[in-house]
Amino acid sequence: MVAGNSSGYAMFLGCVIPNLLPHLEISIRKVFGKLDVEVKDVAGFSCCPEPIGTPGLDITTWVTLAARNLCVAEEAGLDIVTFCNGCFETLKEAKVLLEHDAKLRSKVAEALSKVGREYRGRVEVKHFAQVLYNDIGPAKLRSYVERPLKGVKVAAHYGCHILRPSHLLQVDDPFNPVLLDALVEATGAESVDYFRKFLCCGCGVGNLDEATNVKMVMEKLHYMTQAKADCMAVLCPVCFRQYDVRQMIINKTYGKDYNIPVFYYTQLLGLAMGMTPDELELKSNRTKVDPLLAKLNGGK
Amino acid sequence: MVKIGLFICDCGGTLTKNLNFDELVSWAEKSGRFAFVVRGSDLCDESGLKELEAKVKKDGVERVVVAACSPKVKGEELARSVEAAGLSRYSMVVANIREQCAWAHPSQLKEATVKAKALINAAASRAEKIEEVPVRAIPISQRALVIGGGISGITAAQELAELGFEVTIVERQPTLGGLCLKLGTVFPTDDCSLCVRTTACPALGGDSTRKCIYRAAIEVDPRIQVMTNAEVVKVSGEVGNFAVTVKRKPRYVSDACINCGACADVCPVSVRDEFNLGLSERKAIYLPFPQAIPPIYVIDPENCKFKECAKCVDACPVNAINLDEKEEEVVVNVGTIIVATGFEEYEPRRLVDYGYGKLPDVVTQVELARLLDITGPTGGRLVRISDGRPVERIVMIQCAGSRDEKHNFYCSNICCMIALKHALMIKRRFPEVDVVIAYMDIRPVGSRYEEYYREARELGVTFVRGKPACIVPEEDGKLVVDVENTLTGEFNRIKADMVALSMSMVPSKGTQELARILGVKLGPDGYIETLDRKVRPAETNVAGIFVAGAAMMPMDIPYSIAHASAAAIMAARLMKKGEIEKPLLTAVVNEETCGKCMVCQWACPFKAIAVVEGEAARVTEAKCFGCGLCAGACPTESIELRNHTDEQIAATIEGLASDGVKPNIVAIACYECGYSAVDYAGMLGLEYPANVKTMEVPCTAVVDPQEILKALMNGVDGVLIVGCFEGRCHFDKGVRAIGAKVALLKAMLKQLGINPQKLQVVNVDCAEADKFVNAAKQIVSQLQ
Amino acid sequence: MVETYHEINSRFRRELAELHEEGETLNFCYQCATCSGICPVFRYNPKYNPRKLVEGMLTGRKEELIHDPNIWLCTVCHNCTEVCPQGVRVSELLAVLRNLATKAGNVPEHLKAEVKVLLETGLVNAPSKVTVSRRAKMGLPELKTADPAEIRALLEHLGFVKLTAKEGKAVKEESGGGGQQ
Numbered sequence A: 001m002v003a004g005n006s007s008g009y010a011m012f013l014g015c016v017i018p019n020l021l022p023h024l025e026i027s028i029r030k031v032f033g034k035l036d037v038e039v040k041d042v043a044g045f046s047c048c049p050e051p052i053g054t055p056g057l058d059i060t061t062w063v064t065l066a067a068r069n070l071c072v073a074e075e076a077g078l079d080i081v082t083f084c085n086g087c088f089e090t091l092k093e094a095k096v097l098l099e100h101d102a103k104l105r106s107k108v109a110e111a112l113s114k115v116g117r118e119y120r121g122r123v124e125v126k127h128f129a130q131v132l133y134n135d136i137g138p139a140k141l142r143s144y145v146e147r148p149l150k151g152v153k154v155a156a157h158y159g160c161h162i163l164r165p166s167h168l169l170q171v172d173d174p175f176n177p178v179l180l181d182a183l184v185e186a187t188g189a190e191s192v193d194y195f196r197k198f199l200c201c202g203c204g205v206g207n208l209d210e211a212t213n214v215k216m217v218m219e220k221l222h223y224m225t226q227a228k229a230d231c232m233a234v235l236c237p238v239c240f241r242q243y244d245v246r247q248m249i250i251n252k253t254y255g256k257d258y259n260i261p262v263f264y265y266t267q268l269l270g271l272a273m274g275m276t277p278d279e280l281e282l283k284s285n286r287t288k289v290d291p292l293l294a295k296l297n298g299g300k
Numbered sequence B: 001m002v003k004i005g006l007f008i009c010d011c012g013g014t015l016t017k018n019l020n021f022d023e024l025v026s027w028a029e030k031s032g033r034f035a036f037v038v039r040g041s042d043l044c045d046e047s048g049l050k051e052l053e054a055k056v057k058k059d060g061v062e063r064v065v066v067a068a069c070s071p072k073v074k075g076e077e078l079a080r081s082v083e084a085a086g087l088s089r090y091s092m093v094v095a096n097i098r099e100q101c102a103w104a105h106p107s108q109l110k111e112a113t114v115k116a117k118a119l120i121n122a123a124a125s126r127a128e129k130i131e132e133v134p135v136r137a138i139p140i141s142q143r144a145l146v147i148g149g150g151i152s153g154i155t156a157a158q159e160l161a162e163l164g165f166e167v168t169i170v171e172r173q174p175t176l177g178g179l180c181l182k183l184g185t186v187f188p189t190d191d192c193s194l195c196v197r198t199t200a201c202p203a204l205g206g207d208s209t210r211k212c213i214y215r216a217a218i219e220v221d222p223r224i225q226v227m228t229n230a231e232v233v234k235v236s237g238e239v240g241n242f243a244v245t246v247k248r249k250p251r252y253v254s255d256a257c258i259n260c261g262a263c264a265d266v267c268p269v270s271v272r273d274e275f276n277l278g279l280s281e282r283k284a285i286y287l288p289f290p291q292a293i294p295p296i297y298v299i300d301p302e303n304c305k306f307k308e309c310a311k312c313v314d315a316c317p318v319n320a321i322n323l324d325e326k327e328e329e330v331v332v333n334v335g336t337i338i339v340a341t342g343f344e345e346y347e348p349r350r351l352v353d354y355g356y357g358k359l360p361d362v363v364t365q366v367e368l369a370r371l372l373d374i375t376g377p378t379g380g381r382l383v384r385i386s387d388g389r390p391v392e393r394i395v396m397i398q399c400a401g402s403r404d405e406k407h408n409f410y411c412s413n414i415c416c417m418i419a420l421k422h423a424l425m426i427k428r429r430f431p432e433v434d435v436v437i438a439y440m441d442i443r444p445v446g447s448r449y450e451e452y453y454r455e456a457r458e459l460g461v462t463f464v465r466g467k468p469a470c471i472v473p474e475e476d477g478k479l480v481v482d483v484e485n486t487l488t489g490e491f492n493r494i495k496a497d498m499v500a501l502s503m504s505m506v507p508s509k510g511t512q513e514l515a516r517i518l519g520v521k522l523g524p525d526g527y528i529e530t531l532d533r534k535v536r537p538a539e540t541n542v543a544g545i546f547v548a549g550a551a552m553m554p555m556d557i558p559y560s561i562a563h564a565s566a567a568a569i570m571a572a573r574l575m576k577k578g579e580i581e582k583p584l585l586t587a588v589v590n591e592e593t594c595g596k597c598m599v600c601q602w603a604c605p606f607k608a609i610a611v612v613e614g615e616a617a618r619v620t621e622a623k624c625f626g627c628g629l630c631a632g633a634c635p636t637e638s639i640e641l642r643n644h645t646d647e648q649i650a651a652t653i654e655g656l657a658s659d660g661v662k663p664n665i666v667a668i669a670c671y672e673c674g675y676s677a678v679d680y681a682g683m684l685g686l687e688y689p690a691n692v693k694t695m696e697v698p699c700t701a702v703v704d705p706q707e708i709l710k711a712l713m714n715g716v717d718g719v720l721i722v723g724c725f726e727g728r729c730h731f732d733k734g735v736r737a738i739g740a741k742v743a744l745l746k747a748m749l750k751q752l753g754i755n756p757q758k759l760q761v762v763n764v765d766c767a768e769a770d771k772f773v774n775a776a777k778q779i780v781s782q783l784q
Numbered sequence C: 001m002v003e004t005y006h007e008i009n010s011r012f013r014r015e016l017a018e019l020h021e022e023g024e025t026l027n028f029c030y031q032c033a034t035c036s037g038i039c040p041v042f043r044y045n046p047k048y049n050p051r052k053l054v055e056g057m058l059t060g061r062k063e064e065l066i067h068d069p070n071i072w073l074c075t076v077c078h079n080c081t082e083v084c085p086q087g088v089r090v091s092e093l094l095a096v097l098r099n100l101a102t103k104a105g106n107v108p109e110h111l112k113a114e115v116k117v118l119l120e121t122g123l124v125n126a127p128s129k130v131t132v133s134r135r136a137k138m139g140l141p142e143l144k145t146a147d148p149a150e151i152r153a154l155l156e157h158l159g160f161v162k163l164t165a166k167e168g169k170a171v172k173e174e175s176g177g178g179g180q181q
Helices: A016-020 A022-034 A059-076 A085-100 A102-114 A128-136 A138-144 A179-186 A210-226 A237-253 A265-272 A290-298 B021-031 B046-059 B071-084 B098-102 B109-129 B151-162 B262-266 B311-315 B365-372 B415-429 B450-458 B511-518 B557-575 B599-603 B629-633 B646-657 B673-683 B705-713 B734-751 B769-783 C011-019 C023-028 C034-038 C040-044 C050-059 C062-066 C069-073 C079-083 C090-103 C109-121 C129-138 C148-157 C160-165
Strands: A009-012 A079-082 A125-127 A153-157 A231-234 A262-264 B004-009 B036-040 B063-068 B092-096 B135-139 B143-147 B166-170 B224-227 B230-238 B241-248 B270-272 B281-283 B328-334 B336-339 B343-345 B362-364 B393-400 B434-439 B462-465 B470-473 B479-485 B490-496 B498-503 B505-507 B545-547 B579-583 B587-589 B639-641 B665-670 B692-697 B718-724 B759-764
Touching: A009 A059, A016 A022, A016 A237, A016 C129, A022 A265, A022 C129, A059 A079, A059 A085, A059 A102, A059 C090, A059 C148, A079 A085, A079 A128, A085 A102, A085 A125, A085 A237, A102 C148, A125 A128, A128 A138, A128 A179, A128 A265, A138 A179, A138 A265, A153 A179, A179 A231, A179 A265, A210 A237, A210 C040, A231 A237, A231 A265, A237 A262, A262 A265, B004 B021, B004 B046, B004 B109, B021 B036, B021 B109, B036 B046, B046 B063, B046 B071, B063 B071, B063 B109, B071 B092, B071 B673, B092 B098, B092 B109, B098 B109, B098 B673, B109 B646, B109 B692, B143 B151, B143 B328, B151 B166, B151 B224, B151 B336, B151 B557, B166 B230, B230 B511, B241 B336, B262 B311, B336 B511, B336 B557, B362 B365, B365 B415, B365 B498, B393 B415, B393 B479, B393 B490, B415 B434, B415 B450, B415 B498, B434 B479, B434 B490, B462 B479, B479 B498, B479 C034, B545 B557, B599 B629, B629 B639, B629 B734, B646 B665, B646 B692, B646 B705, B665 B673, B665 B769, B673 B692, B673 B718, B673 B759, B673 B769, B692 B769, B705 B718, B705 B734, B718 B734, B718 B769, B734 B759, B759 B769, C011 C023, C011 C050, C011 C062, C011 C090, C023 C050, C023 C090, C034 C050, C034 C079, C050 C062, C050 C090, C062 C090, C069 C090, C079 C090, C090 C160, C109 C148, C109 C160, C148 C160
Parallel strands: A009 A079, A079 A125, A153 A231, A231 A262, B004 B036, B004 B063, B063 B092, B143 B166, B143 B336, B166 B224, B336 B545, B362 B498, B393 B434, B393 B498, B434 B462, B665 B692, B665 B718, B718 B759
Antiparallel strands: B135 B579, B230 B241, B241 B328, B270 B281, B343 B505, B470 B479, B479 B490, B587 B639
C-alpha cells in the first residue's frame, strides 16, 4: 500500500469497456457495489495508452501519457484499479520504468511540466483481479457467494498483460499463476486445466493479419473444448471481445461449432453473488450464455 | 640480543654489476646487527650449503639472514642446511636481493644498493622477532567414510580398501548402485551399467578388467563396511578423527537373509514399482532389483501391514525377518570422508509447457532407459505408456532445464550422450522407429564420443536444431512438439508417440543439508565446490573431506571413476602416515581478549576457527591453512598468525623504511601470486623505482588497518598491496577482505586530510609482472 | 553475377543497448529458438520470427529491419521475453526497433488511424453517439475523460505529432553497414 492515499481506488475503465462493452461496466459497478472495496469515478483520464501499438511508435510518449494518468489519480489521492489488462500493463510498467530509468524519468517530467503536471510516483496500480485476490481474498469472496456455480467447469484465461513481462509487473508466477484460478474457484466453479493456457488472444496481430488472429482464437477454443470447459473466464475486455465476438464469427465463417460462453470475471462473480442474468446485462454477450445458465439451474 | 648470522651471496659474481657488494658487506659489518657477515658467490651449491651449515654450527647463532635470490628459488635448500645446523628451518629469513633488487633495478646501482641494505635490515628485524614453530602430530584414523554408494562411492571405497584402509560406505537407498542401477545400458561401451572394477577375489573368478557389481565382493570384503538404508546426520571432530553419526532406517530383514524370495511370495501387498515408472509391481517386502547389494530383502514401511499380516515372518526359512526393528543411530570414527552423493534429474514438472505429469508419454531419459532395459517393465519393448501401442516416432528434447537462467544455468554435460545412446539403441533394435532429436548444440565431449553422433546420423536419426517451446496432445493421442527448426527457419509441428526430456542434472536431494553438516562449500550450481577449481579437483574446503564423482558436477561413468580414484588417493595420502605432522603456522587466539563475536568464523574459508557455546574462539589446527584471514578480520586484535604477528610485520616494515628514501614505498605482497609477480618482474628485467620494497605475508588480508596507519605515520610514504586477482585468491575471500579494508581506510585517510593515494592495491596473476611494475611506477610518481 | 552477402557488424546491437535500459540482454541470445517456438504469430505466419529479429539485431541488419513492415506483426504477448532461457528482453527490444522504424516512416495504416483518434480525442476508442445513448439506456454515468487539448499539447511537445506524420521511407538512416551489396 502506498502511504498517503485514502481508502478506495480510482476506477480506470480504459477505452474499451465504456465505449464498446458497456455491459461489462454494468457487472463491474454492480459487483463492486456490493463488495467491501470502494471504487470511485475520477474525471480526467485519457487512453492509458494501449501497450501494443503505442510503445512501438514511441516508448517515451507511451510512458508520458501513462504518467499523466498516474498524475490524475495522484491528484485525487487514490490508487488506481484497472479493469483491462492493457491498461494495467501500461500504467504499471510505466510506474516501474519511471522508478528504474532516470533518463526516461527526466524526459517525462519535462514533458509533463509543459501541461502543468508533476509525477511524484505515489500511486499504486492494481488490476481488479489483484484487488479481489489480495485485498479481499478468495475466502472472504466466498462469503459473498449466494449461488455457488457448482459443477461448472471454467477455463481461466489470464490474458497476456496481467502476467507478462513478469519481471516488471510482478503479479503472479507467469508459468503457474493462481490468481484467476483461485477467483474462479471462489465462485464455487471448477477451474479446469487445459493446454496452451497462456496463448494470447491475438488482438495485437488482428489488424495486420486477420487469419493468424483467427487461428489463435481457434487454437485456444480447441483446447478449452478438449478440456470439456463449460465456459471461459477472462480478465480483460480485449480478450473478451476476441473470444466472444470472434467465436461467433468463426462459427459462422468457418462452419465451426465452438460453444464456449465467455464471461468477464465480474459477470461470473455477479452470477455467483445471486444477480440475475438480466441485472448483469448478459444478453449483450455475443456467445449465448444460456446453456450454462440452464446447467446451473438444472444443477440446483 | 638475538645472535644473527648474515650470508650475502653475489650469485657467482653476477650481482656485482647492479649492486655495490663491497659497500653492502662493510655496511653490514659495521651495522652491529650481525654476529658475522659471510660473503659468498655460490651459496646454493653443495659446498656453499655445507659452508653455511658449518658456519652456523660453529658460531652458534640463533637466527640466519640470507641475502640472496628469492626464497621461492632456493629457500628450501637453504632451510634444510639451517636445519642440518641444528636450528629450526623457521629461524632463517631471506632478503631477496636478486629478483627483487639487483635484477629489478639494473640502471639504479646506487639506489639498488641502498634498497638492498633496507631489505637486509628488514630481514634482520624480522629475524629478531621470529618465534619457534611447534610441530603437532595429529593421529589419523585408518578408516574412511564414503557417503553415497553409487559408481563413484563404490570405486573410491574399493581403491581405499586396496590401498590398505578400512572403509564404511553409507548409502541412503536399500541397495548400492546409485543412478546407474536404472540405466540398463551405458555409454561409451554400450553394455550393462553395473560393472565396477574388480578387487581380486579368486572365488569370484580372479582378477579381470571388470566385474558385475554383485560379483565384485564389495559387501563381503572384510575391509569394506556397507551401511544401506542409512544417512549421515551429524559430523563432529576434524580431519584425522571425525565422529560421524549415521541414522540407519530399519530394513526389518537381517543379513541372515538368503535371498530366497519366500517372503515376497507370500506377501499380500502389491504396489507400483517406482523403480520402473510404476509400470510394474512389487511386493511390500522386496529385493530392490535382482543384483541388489547387499542381496537382502527390505520392507517398505509405507505399505507393509506389519503385525496385522506377518505372513513373511512365518514364511522365512532362516528367521531373518524382524518386524520390531527400530531406527538406530550409530557413530563411526573415521580419518577422512569422501562425499559421493551423485546427482539426479531435475524435476520435469518445472518445465510446465512440456506437460510432464499431465501427458503420460512425456518421459525423462532415465525413464526411457527403464523402458529400453530388457529387464525393465516392458521387457525392453518401446511402447507408449498411455496405451501400450508401439512407438512409431520418439522426439528427444535436449537441454531440458539446462543452460537456462530460469532453471539451471549450466550445461549438464552428459545429456547429449544419453540421448545419442538411446537414439542408437532404438535405431539398432527397432530400425522402423523414427527418432528426432531437438537440440541447441550437440556436445559429445569425451574419448570417442563423437562416434555416437556420427552413427546416429548414419542410422537415420533426424536432428532438428531448435528448442521446443511446448508439447500438446492431439485428439488421436499423439503428441505434438512445437519447435522452430532454426536451420530452415520453419515452424515445425512434430507428431510423436513419445517424447523423452533430456533433463538437466542436479545434485542429489539432501546435498545442501549434507554440505551444511560437513561444512563444505557449494558452488553456484549447488554442486560441491572443490578447494581449487583448477588444480584441486577432489578436495573440498574442509581438510580431510573429499568429493568424488557427480556430487561435484554432472559427470559420466568414466569420469566419475577417474574422479573417485583421485579422491581416494587424496584421502589415502593423508591417512598413510598414521598421523599428520603439521608445523603450527596457524592462527593463535588470545582467549582473554576474544570478544566471541564470531567474525573470525565468518572470515575463515576452511571452517577452521569457531566460537562454540560462548567460549573464546578455538582454532582447529588440523584444518587451518595459516592464511590469517581471521587475524586480519578480528575486531579486538585477539588473533595472531604465528610468525606473522602484528609485531613482526611492524618490525619488517620499519626495517624496509630504514633507508629513508623519498618517497618511501612498502609493497606488501601475498606469498602467492603477489610475491611471484614481483619476482617475475625481476626475472624479466622490468625495471621499477628502487623506492618500492616488498615484504611478504601469507595473504594480504592478514594485514591490520592499524599496521598500515602506523607505517604511514612512521616514515612510510605509501603502501602498495599486491594480491591475487579477485576470484583466484588462494584463500577464497582474502582479496575481497583486503579490498574492503583498503576502501574503508582510504575513506578514513581522506577524512584525516591525508592523501588517500598513499594506499593502493594491485591484483595480479603471478605472470602479470607488468601490472605490478606499472602500479609501482604509478605510486612512486603520484607520491613524489 | 551479383554477389550477395551481409557484412556482420556490432554497431546496431550497441545502438539498441543504448536505447533501452535492458537492451544489453540482447547479447545473451544463443539462438535456441524458444521464443519462436512459443510465438503465436510465427506459428501461423512465417513472416514474423522473433529469433531472426534478434539475430538481425545482433549481426547489424539495421536497414533491413527498420524498413520491414513485418515487425509490426508482433501481437506483444511477451511470451518470448518470458520463456527466454537467457533473459533476453525480446519484446522490449522489438519496441525499440519499432521506434526506429517509426522514425523511418515505417508505420502500419491501422496505427496511423489509431494515432489520428488519439490526437483528436485523447482516447483510442472514442465514444460515438450510439455509445452515449446505449450507456444512458443502461443507466451508466456520463464519461468524463481527459481534455483532448491537454493530450494534444503533450503529444505536440513530445514530438509525437510530427513523428507520426512522417510518410513512407522518408528518413534514410545511416546504414549499420551491409545489406545487399
